Amino acid sequence: MDICCWNVRGAASSKFKSNVLDLIRTHRLDMLFLCEPRISGEKAISVVKTLGFPCFEIVDAVGFSGGLWLLWDDSRVHVEVVGTSDQTISACVARNGQDPWLFTGVYASPNAGKRGKMWDYLSFVAASHNMPWLIAGDFNELLAADEKFGGVLECKSKGFRNWVDDNEMIDLGYSGPKFTWNNKRVYARLDRAICNMQWRRLFPEANV
Incomplete structure (x- = not known):
């Protein structure tokens, strides 16, 4: 089982998305924990849904500080x-x-x-x-x-x-x-x- 924990220091950029998708493909992750995405609400949900995990839990950032995302593949775990x-x-x-x-x-x-x-x-x-x-x-x-x-x-x-x-x-x-x-x-x-x-x-x- 592979789990990745990553402080991304901002998840709004296209560079973030390409990096995390490459990480997921390379390591075939079962679970991914991301902190400091610094985005919240509908914007956070829209980004999370592009990362390929069917399930997720989000703790919203406060302003531009913090935030937690846990994503997982329920077909594997x-x-x-x-x-x-x-x-x-x-x-x-x-x-x-x-x-x-x-x-x-x-x-x-x-x-x-x-x-x-x-x-x-x-x-x-x-x-x-x-x-x-x-x-x-x-x-x-x-x-x-x-x-x-x-x-x-x-x-x-x-x-x-x-x-x-x-x-x-x-x-x-x-x-x-x-x-x-x-x-x-x-x-x-x-x-x-x-x-x-x-x-x-x-x-x-x-x-x-």
Whole structure:
């Protein structure tokens, strides 16, 4: 099963559409989670419908900020959205007779106060189920000091690090470039996938 999580930083351009369609064709994606499309309402729906997925859930952007899209192919995977917030979409996922598991796509706010509310919400989600759980997306926060190069090292990882430790989550690591964001001066690993032990046992060979 292939899932892609991508911070697109705007989905209104023709370049976005050609890039995402190429990504879908290359990897034959079952699910696609997009954050920061920065468009809402009928415009968002019209763009989503051109991407080739029959099913989708949209959390609208606020003005030109944020937004979340979850798209999936229901002929290949069963997805039932169980909850949304301004920073997350959570869905129960099942495929080919496998046990169901929970997926949460994340776009954490760059604002530390708003991001703190997301950790509280995810703690509520954690307390509400006992399922294998995968969380992936843009967390806008570091887990360790060596995940940033350049600039001033801010005390920006405490909330995320504490939440991961308190909920016994596992960072799935990565292959490829270490840093997922840069402004040509500062480089950081803000995007990742984490899971609980139940999910890791269910998919021991899963990789990012």
